[in-house]
Amino acid sequence: EAQVTQNPRYLITVTGKKLTVTCSQNMNHEYMSWYRQDPGLGLRQIYYSMNVEVTDKGDVPEGYKVSRKEKRNFPLILESPSPNQTSLYFCASSAFEGPNTEAFFGQGTRLTVV
Amino acid sequence: SQKIEQNSEALNIQEGKTATLTCNYTNYSPAYLQWYRQDPGRGPVFLLLIRENEKEKRKERLKVTFDTTLKQSLFHITASQPADSATYLCALTADFNKFYFGSGTKLNVKP
Numbered sequence: 001e002a003q004v005t006q007n008p009r010y011l012i013t014v015t016g017k018k019l020t021v022t023c024s025q026n027m028n029h030e031y032m033s034w035y036r037q038d039p040g041l042g043l044r045q046i047y048y049s050m051n052v053e054v055t056d057k058g059d060v061p062e063g064y065k066v067s068r069k070e071k072r073n074f075p076l077i078l079e080s081p082s083p084n085q086t087s088l089y090f091c092a093s094s095a096f097e098g099p100n101t102e103a104f105f106g107q108g109t110r111l112t113v114v
Numbered sequence: 115s116q117k118i119e120q121n122s123e124a125l126n127i128q129e130g131k132t133a134t135l136t137c138n139y140t141n142y143s144p145a146y147l148q149w150y151r152q153d154p155g156r157g158p159v160f161l162l163l164i165r166e167n168e169k170e171k172r173k174e175r176l177k178v179t180f181d182t183t184l185k186q187s188l189f190h191i192t193a194s195q196p197a198d199s200a201t202y203l204c205a206l207t208a209d210f211n212k213f214y215f216g217s218g219t220k221l222n223v224k225p
Binding site for chain 2: 004031033035040041042043044045048050056058059090092101102103104105106107108
């Protein structure tokens with residue numbers, strides 16, 4: 001079954017404690033991206049990757065890092081989380097060039113930073 | 115950056131009627147515009163994509179229009195059903211590789 005898998009689904013952490021949210025897709029997609037979703041603000045793109053070792057900033061990259069060492073994985077790293085990063089996070093992937101094709105989303109990770 | 119506006123107020127309609135949702139965008143016109151459905155606590159699910167040179171696209175009970183002059187897309191669900199109740203997001207691409215999403219419009223279809 002084609003899918004994008006995120007882990008964990010729920011995470012409560014304390015300010016400043018480094019964390020990683022994993023994302024994996026089994027569709028051999030080139031394009032992967034991370035979003036955060038906040039009430040009234042919609043989905044905002046954090047980082048995206050066109051292929052292995054190719055990443056770029058989205059609209060709200062501050063406080064986040066990503067890496068793309070393998071095609072299937074695209075982890076999101078928060079080096080020093082702060083309460084304003086409390087949000088619902090989604091990973092997505094799509095084939096070829098992202099804008100031309102549909103994006104497949106993961107089930108989401110609800111992060112709370114206290 | 116690109117700005118997308120969707121009606122933040124929920125749309126309440128009766129079963130069997132046509133629901134029409136609006137997506138307006140600013141700045142330059144995108145080459146593609148997409149519509150997604152999102153259920154509470156779930157990731158968005160792709161519905162339709164329309165290109166700038168297409169005026170209209172249909173898929174079963176769904177229809178999307180794209181007016182680059184008005185900078186607007188309309189999303190229609192005909193013969194709506196309670197199962198269509200969800201939040202609908204429009205998304206477009208700008209700067210070639212970046213995605214921008216609207217905040218979505220919640221649709222409530224009452225039996």
